[in-house]
Amino acid sequence: MNxxxxxxxxxxxxxxxxxxxxxxxxxxxxxxxxxxxxQACVRISDAASLGMLADADADADALxxxxxxxxxxxxxxxxxxxxxxxxxxxxxxxxxxxxxxxxEQPHVSHAHGAQGAHLVVFDPLDGSSNIEANIxxxxxxxxxxxRYRGMAPGAAxxxxxxxxxxxxxxxxxxxxxLMVLTCRRGVLVFGLDRRGAAPxxxxxxxxxxxxxxxxxxxxxxxxxxxWEKPIQRYVAxxxxxxxxxxxxxxxxxxxxSMVAEVHRIMTRGGVFLYPRDTRxxxxxxxxxxxxxxxxxxxxxxxxxxxxxxxxxxxxxxxxDTLHQRVPVILGSKDEVDRIVSxxxxxxxxxxxxxFKTRSLFVQPQA
Ligand code: AHG
Ligand code: MN
Ligand code: MN
Numbered sequence: 269m270n271x272x273x274x275x276x277x278x279x280x281x282x283x284x285x286x287x288x289x290x291x292x293x294x295x296x297x298x299x300x301x302x303x304x305x306x307q308a309c310v311r312i313s314d315a316a317s318l319g320m321l322a323d324a325d326a327d328a329d330a331l332x333x334x335x336x337x338x339x340x341x342x343x344x345x346x347x348x349x350x351x352x353x354x355x356x357x358x359x360x361x362x363x364x365x366x367x368x369x370x371x372e373q374p375h376v377s378h379a380h381g382a383q384g385a386h387l388v389v390f391d392p393l394d395g396s397s398n399i400e401a402n403i404x405x406x407x408x409x410x411x412x413x414x415r416y417r418g419m420a421p422g423a424a425x426x427x428x429x430x431x432x433x434x435x436x437x438x439x440x441x442x443x444x445x446l447m448v449l450t451c452r453r454g455v456l457v458f459g460l461d462r463r464g465a466a467p468x469x470x471x472x473x474x475x476x477x478x479x480x481x482x483x484x485x486x487x488x489x490x491x492x493x494x495w496e497k498p499i500q501r502y503v504a505x506x507x508x509x510x511x512x513x514x515x516x517x518x519x520x521x522x523x524x525s526m527v528a529e530v531h532r533i534m535t536r537g538g539v540f541l542y543p544r545d546t547r548x549x550x551x552x553x554x555x556x557x558x559x560x561x562x563x564x565x566x567x568x569x570x571x572x573x574x575x576x577x578x579x580x581x582x583x584x585x586x587x588d589t590l591h592q593r594v595p596v597i598l599g600s601k602d603e604v605d606r607i608v609s610x611x612x613x614x615x616x617x618x619x620x621x622x623f624k625t626r627s628l629f630v631q632p633q634a
Contacts, residue, residue: 279306279447279458279469286474287451297362297385298411298434298451304363305388305409306447306458308356309439310467312349312392312407313460316441319402345399346370349392349407362386364414365421367590369559374423374590381420386434387412389426391559394438395525404442406527410563411435423590430562430583437567438527448476448534450570455534478573479537482600484519486529487541494545498578498610502541526555530564530598534571539599539607543578553593557585561596574604578611 277285280303287295315322350370357363358377364384367374369391377384391408398405411434414421437449445460447469455476458469485506492503509517521538523529529540544552555561565575565582575582575598585594597607 277471279303279471282456282458282471282474283451286453286456294385301360301362301386301388301411302435302437302449302451304356304360305353305390305437306439306469308353309407309445309447310460310469311352311356313439313441313445313467315345315348315352316399316405344396345405346393346396353390353392353407353409357388360384363388364417365425366390367423367426367558368392369556369591372590374421374426376420376422382418385414385417387414387421387426389558389563391556394527394560395523398523398525403523404440404525404528406441406525406531407439408527408560408563409437410558410566426558426590427587429586430557430565433562433566436563438530438563440527440531442528442531446472446531448531448567450567452566452570455567455571457534476534476571478533478568478571478600480572480601482537482539482603483516484521484532484536484538485541485603486521486523486532486538487543488522488524489520491545491547494547495543496545496578498607499541499543501610502607526560526564530567533568533573533599537600539597539603541607542596544595551593553595555593555596557582557587557592557594558590561585561594564596565598568598572601573599574601574608576604576608578608 280299283299283302287298347370350368353368354366354375357366361380362385363377364381364387365374365376366388389410389412393405394408395405412426412428412432413434414425416425435449435451437447439445439447447458449456449458456471457473457476459472461468461470487503505512505514506518508514521532532538533540542554546552561582568575569583577585577595578597582594582596597604
């Protein structure tokens with residue numbers, strides 16, 4: 269990532285510059301929807317940063333007979349995040365409907381359901397198993413066109429391939445709160461600056477590029493025995509390092525927050541894999557196409573990387589259902605190209621078999 273670009277203004281004005289040349293009404297609608305999402309994420313960041321203190325405040329308020337901030341602090345953070353996104357989107361005139369990872373069905377805007385130009389999909393809190401441990405978490409979002417204006421949208425209207433997205437992004441609640449955003453014109457990074465009277469999103473980088481080459485991969489290695497052969501081969505070859513067919517050593521990371529993993533890849537390259545596995549035959553895939561895979565795929569491709577399920581580009585997949593899950597492999601282009609080639613013909617080069625009897629952690633008996 270190029271961090272040398274000086275800040276160039278706040279979110280709304282930066283987007284105005286960024287979207288120059290687009291039809292002015294279309295650009296304004298997109299800006300307003302993105303600002304509504306960004307505003308919700310400021311409040312999610314507030315809630316996340318309170319952490320355990322939210323519960324302490326609630327206990328103190330209960331003892332004193334007071335009601336706490338909207339009576340919300342006892343809720344799980346992913347429910348709070350979901351509520352905050354919904355409230356903000358309900359107030360945006362361009363949002364016809366939204367679909368959250370937390371709800372079976374989409375929610376149609378009471379005021380703007382027929383006329384709004386956008387459908388928004390989001391994972392309000394990604395990596396929520398990390399909340400108690402105070403490890404980075406995030407929000408992922410995707411803006412799709414509402415193609416049949418004049419009619420209130422239903423679930424079928426969300427069944428669009430990722431390449432139809434008008435915009436996509438994530439907000440990372442880490443040591444810094446960052447928003448990484450694409451409107452299909454490259455990838456922008458905004459930092460949340462809390463030094464003034466009101467928090468503000470400030471442009472920090474306007475041209476994120478993912479390094480093409482990498483020596484870092486991210487996968488939940490505890491599932492190794494359940495992976496398919498191309499993934500077994502790829503990881504075995506990475507782990508074999510200098511003495512294997514790749515002839516170089518690799519590093520491995522696993523945060524269990526996709527937002528944090530993707531942000532690391534944006535920053536220094538790497539590849540993220542949540543492949544299909546056979547742990548639970550009824551649920552072979554982990555990540556959701558609409559709320560997680562497609563927005564991350566658009567960001568990664570806009571930053572010069574690649575995103576696939578192993579055989580097809582993630583952006584080409586047309587969802588069958590709102591919560592459809594898919595294998596996800598994304599990041600530095602060279603590595604993803606290699607993994608795709610292993611899927612195309614896993615028997616072509618059998619070098620992985622040299623390593624297939626090795627666990628990642630236990631060397632085979634001599
Ligand atoms: P969510 O918290 O929205 O359910 O998503 C968590 C996802 C993703 O962020 C992460 O990469 C993956 O689940 C972690 O899965 P494991 O716990 O299987 O490692
Ligand atoms: Mn998630
Ligand atoms: Mn989630």
